[in-house]
Amino acid sequence: MKAFAELYARLDATTSSNAKLQAMQEYFAEAPPADAAWAVYFLAGGRPRQLVPTRVLRELATRLSGLSDWLFEESYQAVGDLAETIALLLPESQHASEQGLAWWLEEQLLPLRGLPPAELAERLPPLWAQLDRPSLMVSLKLLTGAFRVGVSKLLVTRALAGLAQIDAKRVAQRLVGYTDLSHRPTAQSYLALIAAESEDEHAQRGGQPYPFFLAHPLQQPLEQFDAQLGPASDWLVEWKWDGIRAQLVKRDGRLWLWSRGEELITERFPELHELAEALPDGSVLDGELVAWKEPATGSGAVFGIQPFALLQQRIGRKTLSKKLLEEVPAALLAYDLLEWRGEDWRSRPQDERRARLELLVAEVGDARLQLSPQLTGRDWRDLARQREASRELGVEGMMLKRRDSLYGVGRTRDLGLWWKWKIDPFSVDAVLIYAQRGHGRRASLYSDYTFAVWDDSTPGERVLVPFAKAYSGLTDDEMRKVDAIIRKTTVEKFGPVRSVTPTLVFELGFEGIALSKRHKSGVAVRFPRMLRWRTDKRVEDADTLATLQGLL
């Protein structure tokens, strides 16, 4: 645990990718494979479900540190991270366990899941007493399921590839699905990651998907498209769907569905299981899972795509009721073919993959597997015009894929290029009325805000109604200034929240808006964030609820 805590500290201490790479390579070179297996799991973003409820951790830590509840809470608010707070408050341990990460996880931490609070209260203190402060903090982060460290999966891949002296793309391929919850890292699985390349590797992949190829945001003005992208005819253009990116893998008579987070979600979509019969073995499709209902005739709707919130229920609910399956049927809108008849097709050009995919989808002939339609336009201007219909169609804009693109790994640009050409968000000018302190690097700064617009519905009584919370979009410098203003204009404090005299106006952007009974304003917005601090606007000039309702 000590070595891993030290690695965590080193990764946390630097912003340089090279320094992080070096720290990881030094760790992996020394670590026993069983420990390295878990380290890869956590560094690559694996997160086991919470092992101990945070409430139990809080109560126990408060008791062990001999503090009042309120003092613990104040401390937590200042630190902004529960694991770190507890590590700072517990009495310092005189011991430092020499046991490795794997032993700690498998023998000590994982078995804690599901234990009753009374037993946890007995088991945890002696565990904590064996750990020095850095190890304690890391262990607590593992317990709360909040372990995060600033390395990308790509960087982990590079570290392992450098160590094993094999191609990073090969490691990326092997790493797919490694962090899935059903997978428990072992010395063997780690050694397989860094093993020398072998001939039969492709054949032994089971249900493994490929690393997803990701698009880059396109933000240039339309006039620059020709210069930057060339003619529109060089590009395969599709809608950008508001669903769950997924790979459907059919091998050895079985079907697997993987989300973009490389989680196995096969069980969440039973209606797609029947596709297994229609698809030939050795097929891997890339596409978007959407909630889909054929539009009623005469409804005027072009697609049967349903709001994303409905699809989320399919992922979020513990059990899939029959009712939910009926109400929210899912379909896969396929847009790429990565493997065909057991052969890796990623190094074939986009057009060729698309042509084969179109044939395949036609052969299957099932409404649950559809093609993401190809859009055609005379030129970029024409496509831009079509894109204006995005909101009505329930899509997020367009995807542009170079017709000669190979299928890359993650955000690479060397093999091919995909752009996401998203529509501009909705925006309104809103007033900041409440502020809350942030977490992590924003700890103790007032960085999370509640915004309001004017309600003019009662004549002579203009009031601000809250409608959205947002915490992203400001620079560090702006946030510090806003923080200072919040402290100066505080009216009241409720725990970590302050109400302020309204003085600040922000342009707030969001992706969608819907009626909501749960919000005082009657509307709920999706992905709200601050686009701009409108220092030029007075509070009175902010937008009204009527403006918001007009966007519905």
Next chain:
Amino acid sequence: MDLVVARPEGLYCPPGDFYIDPWRPVERSIITHAHGDHARRGNGHYLAAAPGEGILRSRLGDDIRLQTLAYGERLEHHGVTLSFHPAGHVLGSAQVRLEYQGEVWVASGDYKVEPDGTCAPFEPVRCHTFISESTFGLPIYRWPSQAEIFAGIDAWWRANAAAGKASVLFAYAFGKAQRILHGIDASIGPILVHGAVEPLNEVYRAGGVHLPPTRYAGDIARNDPLLRQALILAPPSAGGSTWMRRFGDYSDAFASGWMLLRGTRRRRGVDRGFALSDHADWPGLLWAIEQTGAERVMVTHGQVNVLVRHLREQGLDARAFQTEYGDEDDVEPSP
């Protein structure tokens, strides 16, 4: 009777008719230490502890009307007996003891309870009412030992030197910088300082504090290989300035009590944070308060509400004093 009250100009002693660390110009001021938020220009008269004279004059001007007292030496003014006692914060820092008609108050200014070798260590003074700062008044603040921190700084410097990289350590020019100089292993490599640091080094050396030899960073040519072995001490304001360009590839670090928290460390955006503070940590504050035997505690700048509430729970008569301290020294680093 209250020997100290909060007024718009600063903390005021009614029977003595003088202010302690006033933030607006007044006729008579008593200064606990020379940090900018406690010692300001424009007062008619200054009274301070003798070891702080050099620094006060270097910061406020040679021409200020300054009278000094040795630690422990007494002075009577309008029936108030005044004396200074070491606060262990920076060179010349003092607590002010006031006695009037049998009532004793002590105003601590800023203080640190752990001795550091660069200034007279904190001495608890018995009193009825203690005025305490609360900069780090939360139980999360428990400083690692100084030996541990200096070992960390040395190891960081050594590793950078081995990798051929300059080590730029940001620290407040007065107090923190000299503590670092006093505590590090000067044999690792050359030590360079920013122009804001060296004049204060001179005052410390003149005051008998041992500091290793230092050179102006500005005197070294841009490509001199010496830079790659060097530790450079600079005030935080030098970060991101063109002055930094001369060091080429460097690693940077920040020395401040705030660096104990991961969030503030990350917000600073430096490679390393060393939790070295001139202020008392939570156990230090509670220990100091207890040592005074005071039944009444007036809490100033920092975590005022937290410390007041905690002390009340311990049965003390604790209250808040509104002040304008904490603006310069060891304030939370801006992003």
